[in-house]
Every structure is written in structure tokens, then in C-alpha cells.
């Protein structure tokens with residue numbers, strides 16, 4: 001069944017970022033939001049994982065217990081949710097509405113199960129896949145980030161293999177960006193979003 005709740009959401013077309021854990025999604029989207037804070041807004045997901053050093057509740061995620069999150073899911077408060085690496089993650093309707101109410105392009109950072117589920121809704125976002133140059137580079141980045149236990153790292157690498165195959169399915173993503181050199185990847189990302197950025201800037205200038 002299609003989720004018709006998202007139909008009521010207005011504003012510019014959202015953008016979904018997906019790709020393996022460690023590919024550089026957060027790094028790129030943080031740069032994007034910093035450079036265009038009047039254009040983009042981040043959909044703050046819920047998760048049952050613990051905050052990492054430097055992460056802030058309500059800014060990076062809403063950190064909740066599994067019981068609270070499951071109850072909210074059962075109550076129909078989420079557009080999509082998924083189990084990833086032993087934790088629940090999900091996009092609440094409120095998170096997307098909060099961004100769209102400000103007439104900003106809503107950015108969702110979600111895993112591939114999220115992509116599949118969002119495709120069943122009426123949100124109609126642009127889908128961007130961020131890919132690492134190789135599995136070896138991905139593993140090094142994840143290890144160097146120093147945020148995962150060995151068990152979590154192995155789960156993420158396993159999911160990354162599945163994800164990298166999935167991203168090759170024709171029509172799954174509108175744009176695929178290989179994040180090798182960060183500045184090049186960022187330039188490609190901005191180019192892919194240029195039309196949407198200009199639309200929002202124009203609408204804001206005339207309002």
C-alpha cells in the first residue's frame with residue numbers, strides 16, 4: 001500500500017542520499033547544508049544506536065529506545081524504518097514535515113532498505129547514491145573513523161557488499177557519485193543538484 005500521508009507534504013523535491021556506511025554521505029551532505037543553509041534542511045532520523053562522540057540529540061539523530069521507537073512505528077509515525085547493523089533507524093513524518101514547512105529541500109540519509117521503502121510512498125525524491133572507490137578504501141575509512149566495534153564493522157562491510165550490488169540496478173538511483181577525492185565528489189554533487197538549488201533560490205527571491 002502506498003503511504004499517502006507524504007502526499008500532504010509540500011515544498012521542494014526532497015533528496016535521498018544512500019550508499020554504504022563509510023562512503024562519505026554525512027561528510028558530503030554536511031558540506032552541502034553548510035554552504036547552502038537557506039536551501040537544504042536535514043531530516044533528522046530516529047535511531048536506537050548510541051550517540052557517537054560529537055553527535056547531538058535532535059541534530060544528528062533522535063536517540064531513542066527500541067521500545068519507544070517500535071511504539072511510534074506501530075502508531076504510524078514513520079514514513080520508513082529499517083533494521084541496520086543491529087539497530088533500528090527511521091524517518092518520521094514529522095522530521096520531513098519540519099524541513100518542508102521551511103520550504104527547504106529535505107535531505108534524507110538512509111540505507112538501501114529505506115530507499116526501497118521510500119519508493120513505495122508518494123514522497124517522490126531525487127535518489128543519489130554515494131559510493132566508495134573500492135571496498136578496500138571503504139574498510140580503511142570505516143576503521144580510521146574509529147566509531148565501530150569489530151562486530152559492527154563486519155556487519156557494515158557485509159551490508160556494503162549488498163548495497164554496492166543493489167546500487168547497480170538500473171533506475172534505482174538518479175545519480176551515482178563515487179567519493180574518491182572529496183572535492184571532486186562534492187563538485188559533482190553540487191552539479192547534480194544545481195537545477196533544484198536554483199529553483200529554491202529563485203522561489204525565495206520572489207517571495
Ligand SMILES: Nc1ncnc2c1ncn2[C@@H]1O[C@H](COP(=O)(O)OP(=O)(O)OP(=O)(O)O)[C@@H](O)[C@H]1O
Pocket residue numbers: 019020021022023024025026027028141142144145179180181182183185
Ligand atoms: N573523499 C574522502 N576521502 C577520504 N576520507 C573521506 C572521504 N569522504 C569521507 N571520508 C571520511 O570517511 C569516513 C566516513 O565518512 P562518513 O562518516 O561521511 O560516511 P557515511 O557514508 O556518512 O557513513 P555512515 O553511513 O556510517 O554514517 C569519515 O571519517 C570521513 O571523514
Ligand SMILES: Nc1nc2c(ncn2[C@@H]2O[C@H](COP(=O)(O)O)[C@@H](O)[C@H]2O)c(=O)[nH]1
Pocket residue numbers: 018019020021025045046049080081082084089090091109110111112113114115
Ligand atoms: N532506512 C534508514 N536508514 C537510515 C536512517 N538514518 C540513517 N540511516 C542509515 O543507517 C546507516 C548507519 O548509519 P550510522 O549513522 O549508524 O552510521 C547509514 O547507511 C544511514 O544512511 C533512517 O532514518 N532510515
